Amino acid sequence: MSRSTATLIWLFANKFLPLHFQNKTAMLFDKVIFGPIRSRRLGISLGVNLLPPTAKVCNFNCIYCECGWNTSGSKPALNSREEVATALRAKLTEMKVAGECPDVITFAGNGEPTIHPEFEAIIDDTLALRDELCPSAKVSVLSNATMLHREGVCRALRRVDNNILKLDSGIDATARLMNGPQQPDYSVAKVAERIAAFDGEAIVQTMFLRGEVDGAEVDNTTPEEVEAWLALVEQIRPRQVMIYTIDRATPAPNLHKVTREELEVIAARIEAMGIPCSVSA
Ligand code: SF4
Numbered sequence: 001m002s003r004s005t006a007t008l009i010w011l012f013a014n015k016f017l018p019l020h021f022q023n024k025t026a027m028l029f030d031k032v033i034f035g036p037i038r039s040r041r042l043g044i045s046l047g048v049n050l051l052p053p054t055a056k057v058c059n060f061n062c063i064y065c066e067c068g069w070n071t072s073g074s075k076p077a078l079n080s081r082e083e084v085a086t087a088l089r090a091k092l093t094e095m096k097v098a099g100e101c102p103d104v105i106t107f108a109g110n111g112e113p114t115i116h117p118e119f120e121a122i123i124d125d126t127l128a129l130r131d132e133l134c135p136s137a138k139v140s141v142l143s144n145a146t147m148l149h150r151e152g153v154c155r156a157l158r159r160v161d162n163n164i165l166k167l168d169s170g171i172d173a174t175a176r177l178m179n180g181p182q183q184p185d186y187s188v189a190k191v192a193e194r195i196a197a198f199d200g201e202a203i204v205q206t207m208f209l210r211g212e213v214d215g216a217e218v219d220n221t222t223p224e225e226v227e228a229w230l231a232l233v234e235q236i237r238p239r240q241v242m243i244y245t246i247d248r249a250t251p252a253p254n255l256h257k258v259t260r261e262e263l264e265v266i267a268a269r270i271e272a273m274g275i276p277c278s279v280s281a
Contacts, residue, residue, distance in 0.1 A: 027066055028056065028110045032079045032087040036095065036102055046091060046102040046137075048126070049109025050084065050116045052076035058111035060144045061180030062168075063213050063252035067110050070180075081118040085125045092133040101134035104162075107141040114147040114157075123156035138162060142205070146183060148194035157198070164203045164242065165195050169220045170228030177218050178207070192232040204238040208245050208263060211255035221258050221266075230269060241270045244280040257281070 034047040051057045055075045056067035088105075095101050105126060107113045116122065123139070130137050140162035147153045148165075157163040167188065169175040175188050195202050206229065210219035219225065233241060243266060245257045260281035270277035 027068075028053065030054070032084055033091045034109070036100075038100075044095075044100055044102045045104045045106055046095070047109065048084065048088065048105060048107045048113075050079050050107065050113045050119070050122065051110035052078060053110070056111050057115065058144070059115060059146050059182045060112065060166075061182070062207075063178055063180070063218070064207055064209060064246055064250040064255060066248065066250075069251045078116050081122050081125065084122050085129065088126060088129055089133070092129055096133050102137045104138045104140055105130060107139075107143075112144050112146065113141060114143045114150075114153045119147075120152040120156040123159060127159060140164060142166075144179070145191050145195060146181065146186070148191070148197075154194075154197070158201065162203055163198060163201060164205050166206070167191060167195065167204050167229070167232060167236075168207050169225060170230070170232045171225060174218065174220055174225060177213055177216060178209075178220065188232060192236055195238070196236045198238075200237050200239055202236065202238045203240045203242060204233060204236060205242045205244075208243060208258045208266070209255050210258060211252070213252050213254070218255075221262060226266060226269070230273075233270060233275065234273060238275060241267075241275055241277040242280070243267060243270075243277060247280075 029047065029049045030053045032049055034049060036044045036046045038044050052075060056065070056070060057075050057078065058065070058067070058070060061070045092101070113119060123141075126139055130139055138161035141157060141160050142164050143157070143166065145165040145167065168178045170188055172188055175181070176186070195204065208221050210221060212218065220229070243263050245263065246255055260279065263279045263281050267277040267279050
């Protein structure tokens with residue numbers, strides 16, 4: 001994947017096109033299909049949101065999530081397989097007729113796409129629509145890697161062009177602080193083992209930041225943190241690593257960006273392993 005494509009995916013991951021502001025820090029996509037983003041440099045990218053248009057649904061609660069904090073109470077229904085296929089067919093047809101097929105179709109949106117019970121079937125539908133209408137488009141999925149115990153999710157992720165999986169720390173306590181996983185037995189070792197099972201076809205995505213959360217310091221750029229994370233990346237041997245930092249307001253108020261220079265130093269260590277690494281800062 002080119003650096004520009006990696007950057008484009010990062011833009012989707014960071015809600016480049018906010019359509020509905022929930023509060024001053026959170027933003028939600030209010031449609032099943034969002035975009036496209038058109039850029040002379042990056043090409044054309046179309047987003048797919050499997051989650052409800054009015055609520056975030058995720059089994060993480062990341063301190064930097066641009067959808068905001070998770071909320072309690074009942075949630076609206078997820079977008080159905082049929083809704084997704086219908087909306088995607090309509091949009092791809094419109095773009096094909098206009099002579100502007102997307103360069104990439106990206107599953108991101110208001111939460112974690114792989115929790116959708118029909119995720120595998122939706123990916124199959126998407127690949128079929130892509131092949132029929134815009135065969136040059138790549139299909140990308142941004143996931144927090146928590147559903148890799150489901151065989152159907154792994155099968156689907158093996159079929160997409162860019163399987164992009166979150167791994168923010170090599171230390172459990174830091175991952176818990178940064179990501180707020182709902183799974184009591186969450187462990188970065190187990191997640192790394194499952195990502196490694198993609199045999200070098202996965203892409204690892206990592207947010208670097210520092211600051212304070214509920215009185216606790218968080219900083220995944222310390223030497224101890226970077227060493228632990230590098231060890232997992234070495235174990236996984238992904239096709240690529242994408243590292244980035246905060247770009248806009250976060251639900252946790254006291255978080256800070258790290259500098260591009262710091263990210264470049266980390267990226268150089270990944271590149272030294274023979275793994276391409278893109279930086280967005
Ligand atoms: S994985 Fe984290 S950043 Fe992504 S939607 Fe869930 S809480 Fe937000």
